[in-house]
Every structure is written in C-alpha cells, then in structure tokens.
Amino acid sequence: MRAKVLFVWHMHQPFYYDPVMKEMPLPWVRLHGIRGYNDLPYMADRFPQVRTTLNFVPSLLDQMELLSSGKVRDSYHELTLSEASSLSLEERVFLLRNFFSCPFESMIKPYPRYAALWARVYGQPAHSPDQWQKMASGMTAQDFLDLQVWFNLTWFGYAARKNHPEIDEWIRKGSRFSEEDKKGVLELQMRIVSGLVPLYRRLHDAGRIEISTSPYFHPILPLLISSRFARRPRPELSLPEEFSWPEDARDQLKRALEKQESLWGKPISGVWPSEGSVCPELIEMGSTMGIAWMASDEDVLKNSRPSDKWRDLSPYQTYRIESLSGSPRLIFRDRGLSDRIGFLYARYNGTEAALDLISNMERIEQAANRGDHPAVIPIILDGENPWESYPDGGYLFLNSLFERLEHHPRLQAVTVTEAIQEVPAKPLAEISSGSWINHDFNIWIGHHEDNKAWNYLGKTRKFLDEELRKGVHSEETIEDALREMYAAEGSDWFWWFGEDFETVQSADFDRLFRVHQQNVYRLLGKDVPLYLHEPVQVGGPDISANQPVDYVQPVIDGLVTHYYEWTGAGMFDAVRTQGSMFLGDPLIQKLYYGFDSERFYLRIDLDPGLLVAETEGQMVTVRLHNREEMEWQLPLRSGALDVPATGRTPDTKVLWACKKVGELALYLKDLGLLPGEWFYLTVELSNGQSLLDQCPRGRALPVRVPDERFAQSVWRV
Incomplete structure (x- = not known):
C-alpha cells in the first residue's frame, strides 16, 4: 500500500479592508494573487494525479x-496609477520606502534596472526624513515610473x-517604461x-x-x-484580563463553513x-x-494524552478522540x-x-507503513510566503x-478527505492545547x-455585547458591527505585537487592529x-531623541524658571522629527524628560496658542508603559495638583503645573521602576473624546531609568 502524502497549502492574508472608509491600505492580496495563489492551482491543473488540499481563510476570499x-x-x-511626473514629494518618498518590499536576492537582484534603483536607495546608511526627501528630489520621473512598474512586475509568478x-x-524591456506599460501591468x-x-x-x-477552511477572520x-x-x-x-467569548x-x-459552501456549491x-491552534x-x-477533519502540528500530538488502547503517538496516522461521539478525524x-x-x-x-523530499518521504513510508493500513504523511504550510524566496517562485x-x-510506486498524493476514508483512525484520550x-x-x-491588545479587544467586545442587548440597532448594523469585531479578533495583529517578529x-497592522474596533x-x-487612537506597540524603530546625560531638579511651576533648569535632560523635538500619522504641525512640540535620585520629571512644550485661553475639557494624558501601564489625565489649567493614576496600577500621584509649559514630577518608587529598566512614554492632547495630537506619533x-553607571558618569565640579 502506498503511503498517503497530504499536502495542505494554507492561503491567508489579514483583513486589510476598512468597510467604513472603503479603503484597503496594503497590496498583499493582489500581489500574492498573481503569485502563490495563482501558481499552486496551476500546478494542480498540470498534474491531475497529484491531488492536494487548498485551505482558504474566508476573509481572504472576501478580499x-x-x-x-x-x-x-x-x-x-x-x-x-498616479503619473510619475505628477507625484508629490511625499508620494515619492513613500515609493522609495515601500516599493522594494520583496526579497532582494530572488525578486530584485535578477533585474538590473530594479537592482540599480535599489542600490541608489539602500546602498548607503539609514536615512533621516531630510535625507529621504533629498533623495526623492534628486531622482527623475522616469526613475519613479520604472520603480512603479518593477515593484508590480516582479510579483508575477x-x-x-x-x-x-x-x-x-x-521584463526584457527592463527600463524606460511608459505610462501605457504601467497601465498594462496593472490591468493584467x-x-x-x-x-x-x-x-x-x-x-x-x-x-x-480539496478545499478546506480556517475560521472566518483567522482568530486563534x-x-x-x-x-x-x-x-x-x-x-x-x-496574561491580560480574561477574554472569554x-x-x-x-x-x-x-x-x-457557510461562506465556503456558498462559494463552491x-x-x-x-x-x-x-x-x-487547538x-x-x-x-x-x-x-x-x-x-470531518481538523489538523494541527506533531508537537501538539506529542504533548497529548494517549489512549490506553493505542500509545504510539506517531504523526503518520490519523486519530479521533475516543470519548467524543462524532469526533473529527485529526491529522498532525x-x-x-x-x-x-x-x-x-x-x-x-x-x-x-x-x-531530498521524496527520499525523506520514502524513509517515512518504509518505517511507518503498517500491514493493515498505509501511513499518512501530512505536509502543511503557507501557500504564499515560501515562494518569494525561491529564485523561480x-x-x-x-x-x-x-x-x-x-x-x-510507494507514495500517493491525495486530499485529506480521501485519506481519512481509507486510513482508519487511532484513539486519542485527549488533545493538548x-x-x-x-x-x-x-x-x-x-x-x-499582546496583553494590552487583548485588553483593548475585551473592552470593545463588552461594549458590543451591551449594545446588542439593548435591541435598538437594525440587523444590518449589528451584522456590520459583528464583522468588524470578528476582524479585530484575527491572529495577524497579535503576530506583529511583541518582539517575536518585525516588519x-x-x-499599519497596529492601526488596522484598532480601526476595526473603532468601526x-x-x-x-x-x-x-x-485609547483606541493609541498605538498598541511601544517599541519599534529607533526614535530620534536625546537621552538624559545629567540629573535635573526642575521647579514644578509650569514655567521655564531659569535657562539651566532642564539642562542635562533628554529631549524629543516633535516639530523636527514627527511622522505623518496626522496632518498639520504638532500641537505637542517638545518633550523634555529627566531624573534626580528619586523622581522622574517631564516637561511638555505645547503650541503657545493652546495656553492663551484655558479651553474647557482640554486634557493632556501621560502614559508610561513597563510591566504595567500607568496613565494620568492632566487638565490644561494653571496650578499644581495631585492627580491619581488610572489603570491597573497602585495609587500614585503626580505633581503637575501648567502655565507657559506643562511640568510634572513623580516618584520612581511609586511606579515600581528599577535602576537600568526601560519604560515607554507617550503624551496625548485631547478635547473630550477627540484626539488632537500624540507625541511621538x-x-x-x-x-x-538611571542606574549606578549613569550616576558614576555624571561629572561634578
């Protein structure tokens, strides 16, 4: 009996589409659509005796x-689509920063013109905002037209x-593309x-x-x-506060299941x-x-509880939960x-x-094939991402x-459903999580x-539940809100939070996670x-800021009391370095921050016009992120006052004054911050529920936090 080789190609993208704004900010459905999503069925069509399973996430099919x-x-x-000769400076910079988003060795280097453009942009040290603009200004319209074409051309599989x-x-033309060439590429x-x-x-x-599915918006x-x-x-x-829905x-x-049945009949x-995830x-x-069947990984099987009737936990068999009537067949x-x-x-x-793959499968077949039934060899992986790195896709x-x-003679590629009809299931006492x-x-x-994001999600889900219980919304509105909630539950947003992966x-992923909840x-x-206007991520690319070099002891009076008051503090200049998350000049212009041996100090320089008249309801919110998140909401009015923290933190208070500038002080011991530890700071300006500015954006x-080495490095006369 030939071993059953089960290829399951998983096709999946995050749900990029924002149905409220009618926007799709990222191109990956389209670009993978002309590569992996098109190439694998092409191979299936060429080799009818090699039957495979394509697993589609329904939200990908929607897109x-x-x-x-x-x-x-x-x-x-x-x-x-924009004519290269009409691109704004901001658009040119965007092209330079984003239109090389593919592996260099396999998708840029083979094409001389594309590689030459890449070398002009990335063949030198990292760029400041000014350098990006200077570079974009020094390139011709033809350079940008060729870049527009090549980024789209290289993705064809x-x-x-x-x-x-x-x-x-x-591809043979290679350079000096026309607008008509570009139009033709996009139409194709x-x-x-x-x-x-x-x-x-x-x-x-x-x-x-065979077509199989994942849950609709790819949640865990x-x-x-x-x-x-x-x-x-x-x-x-x-862990965060429990999310249990x-x-x-x-x-x-x-x-x-309903989406797939409606599409395939x-x-x-x-x-x-x-x-x-199981x-x-x-x-x-x-x-x-x-x-009928579900799949996971062999390591999940190894951690599962075997049945007394069958203790050999091999991934080359199919399983069922012995105590569960109607248990799906399980493959690993x-x-x-x-x-x-x-x-x-x-x-x-x-x-x-x-x-090499055939040789490995033959070895498995020889070792795992039983006399009474064939072995199964499940090979399950992404259907789109690997092929970018192959030189020929x-x-x-x-x-x-x-x-x-x-x-x-010894291996047969079949669908999963075909395999489970022929290969009997072995009992499993309990699957691991x-x-x-x-x-x-x-x-x-x-x-x-991650935990911060789950807390956001939990608040939004509780709000939605409360609204549904009121019974005042139309069925259409409820359906739209549920879809946005489910989109926010997708795994992709959490994939990029934390330190495991970078992009x-x-x-963009952080924003989309919050946009679906905002909707x-x-x-x-x-x-x-x-809080849904605040990025979840607290790290990311280096921010251009000066770290403290000396202790400071400012007077918390809302004034720049003397010239040397903040000398030695760290400083972030938002006017000079701010990103393009919001339009217009920043209302929070500079942050100064520093320490003495007991306290953390922060000075907030606002647009002077904000402090001329004390507007009712305007607030400054200061957030510190470390093991916990701490938050203070500070009114924009003169005077010093104690403000309690909000959130899952001990009762802490901050001394705050606001006249010409905002100044605050708080004790490090109240925050549980230790010498040498890093924390992350954000400052927001709001008016009621409207976010006016954020720093950094x-x-x-x-x-x-200063440690012993910092103290030793401070030179005293």
Missing part, C-alpha cells in the same frame, strides 16, 4: 471578491508568465485576480483539489474560548484551525458542527518536511530539493516533485503589547474611546 468587483483598489495600486507572454516582454494583475475564484471552483468540481480559536487556555502549555505566562469562536467557524469537510474544547465544538503535520519547503529548499537547486521544485509523485509554533500560544499572548509595516463604535453611533518614546 479577492472585493478586488475583482472593481469597487475597491488597494492604496499601493492607487499610487501606482510562473503561472502568469507562462500564460501571458507580455510579462516577459516587459486585475484580470488574474478576478480569475482566481473561478479557477479554484473548476479544479474543485473536477476533483483535482482557543484564545477566543478563553485567553486563560494560554497557561495550559505555559503556566508561568503573564466561546460564542465568537463558534460563530467564526460557522460563518467560515457544496459543504466542505475539513478545517485547519488558525496556526494549527484545545479539547475546540475539537468538541467541531464534533457538533459536522466537521510533519514539522520537519513542512519546514523544509517553507524555510530550507529555497536555497537548493529545485530538482535536488524535490529528490518554486517552479522547478514543485514541477520536479509532482512529476515524481504522479506515478511513484497549543499551536504549530512551540506547541503554545506565546506568539499571540503574554508579551505586554516595516508594523504600524464597531462608529457603526453603533458611539464615540470612539480615546504612532510610537512611544523609550526612556531608561
């Missing part, structure tokens, strides 16, 4: 349909290139994206592929059921839970919904083989990589692999940024809470 309708274009598409010879004609992209869902339907109807379902489940694999983990987990799964039977409660939920990905495709084979010759590797699998990454949930919860677009309030006719200012 494909939106783009196909022509009603929505992502912002990168819009900017590409091998399926597009084989089906559309004009792509190779543009949209034709390909519009044809994706019909392509999947044709292959599905023909039995070439165990954490929706209860965020406390994160402590099952990691008991020591620091099992009805959301069920609805995200139910809606996913028949029910689907399989689920890849987001990031392979728990016993989720498997039980799946059993009540008629799900071979981590080593899956990761070879995802992270290793891009460095191999494609044919050699295929032979993975064509030679997949073509060589599928050629060998078509008639292999965890994901494919380190068999835990630490990527999405536990870091102080130049982290601020819940807007759709229900309520003011957006101020979109980020937080890192500040270090």
Whole structure:
C-alpha cells in the first residue's frame, strides 16, 4: 500500500479592508494573487494525479471578491496609477520606502534596472526624513515610473508568465517604461485576480483539489474560548484580563463553513484551525458542527494524552478522540518536511530539493507503513510566503516533485478527505492545547503589547455585547458591527505585537487592529474611546531623541524658571522629527524628560496658542508603559495638583503645573521602576473624546531609568 502524502497549502492574508472608509491600505492580496495563489492551482491543473488540499481563510476570499468587483483598489495600486511626473514629494518618498518590499536576492537582484534603483536607495546608511526627501528630489520621473512598474512586475509568478507572454516582454524591456506599460501591468494583475475564484471552483468540481477552511477572520480559536487556555502549555505566562467569548469562536467557524459552501456549491469537510491552534474544547465544538477533519502540528500530538488502547503517538496516522461521539478525524503535520519547503529548499537547486523530499518521504513510508493500513504523511504550510524566496517562485521544485509523485510506486498524493476514508483512525484520550509554533500560544499572548491588545479587544467586545442587548440597532448594523469585531479578533495583529517578529509595516497592522474596533463604535453611533487612537506597540524603530546625560531638579511651576533648569535632560523635538500619522504641525512640540535620585520629571512644550485661553475639557494624558501601564489625565489649567493614576496600577500621584509649559514630577518608587529598566512614554492632547495630537506619533518614546553607571558618569565640579 502506498503511503498517503497530504499536502495542505494554507492561503491567508489579514483583513486589510476598512468597510467604513472603503479603503484597503496594503497590496498583499493582489500581489500574492498573481503569485502563490495563482501558481499552486496551476500546478494542480498540470498534474491531475497529484491531488492536494487548498485551505482558504474566508476573509481572504472576501478580499479577492472585493478586488475583482472593481469597487475597491488597494492604496499601493492607487499610487501606482498616479503619473510619475505628477507625484508629490511625499508620494515619492513613500515609493522609495515601500516599493522594494520583496526579497532582494530572488525578486530584485535578477533585474538590473530594479537592482540599480535599489542600490541608489539602500546602498548607503539609514536615512533621516531630510535625507529621504533629498533623495526623492534628486531622482527623475522616469526613475519613479520604472520603480512603479518593477515593484508590480516582479510579483508575477510562473503561472502568469507562462500564460501571458507580455510579462516577459516587459521584463526584457527592463527600463524606460511608459505610462501605457504601467497601465498594462496593472490591468493584467486585475484580470488574474478576478480569475482566481473561478479557477479554484473548476479544479474543485473536477476533483483535482480539496478545499478546506480556517475560521472566518483567522482568530486563534482557543484564545477566543478563553485567553486563560494560554497557561495550559505555559503556566508561568503573564496574561491580560480574561477574554472569554466561546460564542465568537463558534460563530467564526460557522460563518467560515457557510461562506465556503456558498462559494463552491457544496459543504466542505475539513478545517485547519488558525496556526494549527487547538484545545479539547475546540475539537468538541467541531464534533457538533459536522466537521470531518481538523489538523494541527506533531508537537501538539506529542504533548497529548494517549489512549490506553493505542500509545504510539506517531504523526503518520490519523486519530479521533475516543470519548467524543462524532469526533473529527485529526491529522498532525510533519514539522520537519513542512519546514523544509517553507524555510530550507529555497536555497537548493529545485530538482535536488524535490529528490531530498521524496527520499525523506520514502524513509517515512518504509518505517511507518503498517500491514493493515498505509501511513499518512501530512505536509502543511503557507501557500504564499515560501515562494518569494525561491529564485523561480518554486517552479522547478514543485514541477520536479509532482512529476515524481504522479506515478511513484510507494507514495500517493491525495486530499485529506480521501485519506481519512481509507486510513482508519487511532484513539486519542485527549488533545493538548497549543499551536504549530512551540506547541503554545506565546506568539499571540503574554508579551505586554499582546496583553494590552487583548485588553483593548475585551473592552470593545463588552461594549458590543451591551449594545446588542439593548435591541435598538437594525440587523444590518449589528451584522456590520459583528464583522468588524470578528476582524479585530484575527491572529495577524497579535503576530506583529511583541518582539517575536518585525516588519516595516508594523504600524499599519497596529492601526488596522484598532480601526476595526473603532468601526464597531462608529457603526453603533458611539464615540470612539480615546485609547483606541493609541498605538498598541511601544517599541519599534529607533526614535530620534536625546537621552538624559545629567540629573535635573526642575521647579514644578509650569514655567521655564531659569535657562539651566532642564539642562542635562533628554529631549524629543516633535516639530523636527514627527511622522505623518496626522496632518498639520504638532500641537505637542517638545518633550523634555529627566531624573534626580528619586523622581522622574517631564516637561511638555505645547503650541503657545493652546495656553492663551484655558479651553474647557482640554486634557493632556501621560502614559508610561513597563510591566504595567500607568496613565494620568492632566487638565490644561494653571496650578499644581495631585492627580491619581488610572489603570491597573497602585495609587500614585503626580505633581503637575501648567502655565507657559506643562511640568510634572513623580516618584520612581511609586511606579515600581528599577535602576537600568526601560519604560515607554507617550503624551496625548485631547478635547473630550477627540484626539488632537500624540507625541511621538504612532510610537512611544523609550526612556531608561538611571542606574549606578549613569550616576558614576555624571561629572561634578
């Protein structure tokens, strides 16, 4: 009996679309749509005997349909449409910073003109805002036109290139593109994206592929059921306030099944839970919904409780929970083989990589095949991200692999549903709680940024529940608000919080996470809470600021008492270095900050016009982030007063004065801050529920508490 090779390609993007503003700020649905989302079905069509499973997140399919309708274009598409000769300086800088967003070795270096443009921009030290503008001003309209074309051209995958010879004609042209060339590239992209869902339907109807699903907006379902489940694999983990909405987990799964059935005309039977995240409660939920199979990672299996009847926990078998009537069949990905495709084979010759994978599968088949039934070899991984790093988008590797699998005497590539119909299930006493990454949930919860985000989410979900109970909103409004809530529950936002992963677009993901929650309030006719205007992330790229070099002891009177009062303090100049999160000159112009041996001091220089007349309701909010978040809301009126902190902090008070400037002081011991520790500072100006300014914009200012070395370095006369 031939071993059953189960390829499950997971297709997924965050939900970029903002239905209130009708915007899609990032281009990745479109660009992956002309590459991995198009290439894999092309291979499935070429090799009908190699049957695979394509796993689609429904919110990705929604975005494909939106783009196909022509009603929505992502912002990168819009900017590409702009004539290069008419680009503003700000738009030129945006192109330079964002239109090289692809791997250099595989997608830039092979194309001389694109590589030359890259070298002009990135072949020198990091740029300040002034340097970016100077560089953008020194490049020609033709430079920017070529950059617009190349960023879009390099994303075409091998399926597009084989089906559309004009792509190779543009590549051969290489430079001095015309506006007509650019228009042609974009029109072809949209034709390909519009044809994706019909392509999947044709292959599905023909039995070439199986289609499975993930929950609708790609949430980590165990954490929706209860965020406390994160402590099952990691008991020591620091957690936010409990988030427990099992009805959301069920609805995200139910809606996913309904979406897939409506698209393909028949029910689907399989689920890849987001990031392979499972728990016993989720498997039980799946059993009540008629799900035939679910999948996770082999490390989750290793940590599960075996049945007394079958104690051999091998990933090359299928399982069911023995005490659960109607248990879905469970399969567990071979981590080593899956990761070879995802992270290793891009460095191999494609044919050699295929032979290596075949050899490894043959070894598994020989060791795992039982006399009474064949082994299963589950290979589950992203369907889009690996191929960016392959020099040919993975064509030679997949073509060589599928050629060998078509008639292999010991290996047979089949869909998961085909396999579970032939291979009997082994009993499993209980599945462990965890994901494919380190068999835990630490990527999405536990870091102080993750926990802050979960607290935001919990507040929004409680607000939504209260509004739904009032019974005053229309069904359409409720549906729109629920979709935005579910979009905010997606795993992608939490992926980029914390220190595990970095991207130049982290601020966009942070903003989208909050935008979906803001929309819940807007759709229900309520003011957006101020905290949802504050970025979750408190780190990020270095902020141009001077750190303190000496102790300070200012008089807290709201005045610059004398010239040397703040000498030695750190300083952040918002007028000179502020980002483009908001338009207009900053109202918070400078921050000075420093210490003596007992206290932290902060001076806030505001636009002088704000202090001429004391406007009722105007507040300055100071936030400090360390192990906990501390917050003070300070009225813009003259005088010094004690202001208690808000949030999950001990009772602390701050001395505050505001006349010509704002000045405050607080004791370090009240904050629990230790010498040498870093904390992060943000200052906001608001009027009621309207955010007027934030400093720094979109980020937080890192500040270090002086330690013994700082004290020793201070020179005294």
